Amino acid sequence: MGLAEPLALSFGALAGILLYLHWQARRKRAYVVPALFLWPNEPPPPRRHRWDWLLLLQLLALAALVVALAQPFVEQAVPRAQMRHVLIVDRTASMQARLGAGTRFQAAVAEAQRYLAEEVGAGDAVGLIALGEEPELLVPPTADVARVSQALGELVPYDSAGSLAQALALARSLQSQARGGFRVAVFSDFADAALPEAALADAKVFPVGEGDRNLAITAVEVHQRPWQPARDTRASVRVRNYGREPSHGLLLAEVRGQVVLRTGFTLAPGEEQSFLTELLPGPGELVASLVADDLLAVDNVAWAWVAETRPLRVCFVSPHTERWSDLETLAAATGALRWLPRTCARNSSDTDVFVFHRTPPSEDLHAPALVLAPPPDGSRTRGRLRDVALAGWNSDHPVFAGWSPAFPMPFAQAQELVLPPDAVPLLWGRAGERTVLLGWATERQPRQVWLGVDAVSESLLAPDAFSLAVTLLQSLAWLDPREQPVRSWSAGKPFPVAGLGGAEVTLPDGARDRLPQAAMAYVPHWRGRYEFHQGAGSTILLVSAYDAREAAIAPQRVPASLRAGSESDGATAKQRVDWGRAFLLAGLVALALEAWLARARAQERPV
Structure with a gap:
């Protein structure tokens, strides 16, 4: 027995008013008479107390009406129809945060096992979905609860993020095949900032986890330009505090066992700081690690690679007999390029990249190529131009990654190009009032970059031609066919x-x-x-593990209406039987009897 509105019982105090009025009505009254000899001399016999049936009916009616206002109910176990349960267990990186002596993931698995034991009835079907980068249906709905329990025990967390909305959509897709009831149970820390409350409206939610204390390495960057030797390279490590309190830690970075960074730090809530290493000792793995008392260890270690460089082998093909002296000077200064003998065009097995000057590449070329000032042919090139100034460049292309050409970057001679269907533009120039295409690149293998600039005629070492020299070096770096291992x-x-x-x-x-x-x-x-x-x-x-969604481990507030409660014991369901109407009817009957009895007494009383 239970009461939906227990405060309504306070109206029972009205019984005291009824008793007081009844007592006042039964008090002895004083009468004024002309003489006492009319009254007997002996005292009247004592009167026995008798309950008034009118009072009893009034109290009974009041009690019944008060109990009806309190809305009494009784819960009784009744057999329920078979159900289909779909369990969603979060296995994303934030679930590895410490919780007590274990982790949030371990707590979620334990809660899911308890759900199987207490909430799943005989004949029910259970499915299991793991929440990861893509939701994975580990166990289709089955009556074999032991199989689901075993799959839960074998589940391991990931070091990446996931989408709860996608997992819920996958779970809903299984509802159409359910013959009886359907329920989705979600076991998660709900650290995802985009909590799909609308999709969770009719799901049972089992939140796990607490706390937001976490320091994370958000990036490790090796500042190594194309062909830059590893020993002349530095790296930077970015660390952020995702908690709501200041955090302290120690940052270490090493290459091949040699420490290149060791520093302590304190970060305010939400603060991110970048730390620069010493010059690196050489190529190899760069390992950055945090020593900190935070809740999540997954993002406390990160890796980067310091590449070992060797010069790019370039075959220069040109009708001119002179070599490209300015670019040779730049190549010697950077150690980036190695020019092959003039016979390289006939024996291209040792060539990494071709440079064609005023010569079109052959159609059967099997190596990347940089084409400079190709001769006009009407299909891929147009007429020659003089005194052309740079008008724009494609900042989204890797050739211009991390830098921008400087104006005015004038060209004494240039060739207007025609953009092929499978290419993207690189450079535009201004010739008088016209905007012309000066460069394009294609990803079609082998890669090619065409520049309508006669770089042999330009002075690459002049101050206003520096951007052209960088464009040529960056183009060769993009054309480099050698993949880093x-x-x-x-x-x-x-x-x-x-x-x-x-x-x-x-x-x-x-x-x-x-x-x-x-x-x-x-x-x-x-x-x-x-x-x-x-x-x-x-x-x-x-x-x-670089993901801000998982590094921010503070659990989102789950509305109380979504939190799961124990509503069934698996084999049976509890059904609520309302007794409020019965008590209301009893009160009305008692009032009707009281009114009938009062009217009968009034008729019997002498006039």
């Missing part, structure tokens, strides 16, 4: 593996996997070192 990457971001189909993958924990033959992308779920082996070659992927 080591790449830095982020957890959860698809890594293109076209051409690596069937390769064996070594995971950070030493486990091995194999790519499908038709694989186009591979998603690294955890931080650490991945190795792709195919034949005699190998590619190494250094994966770090």
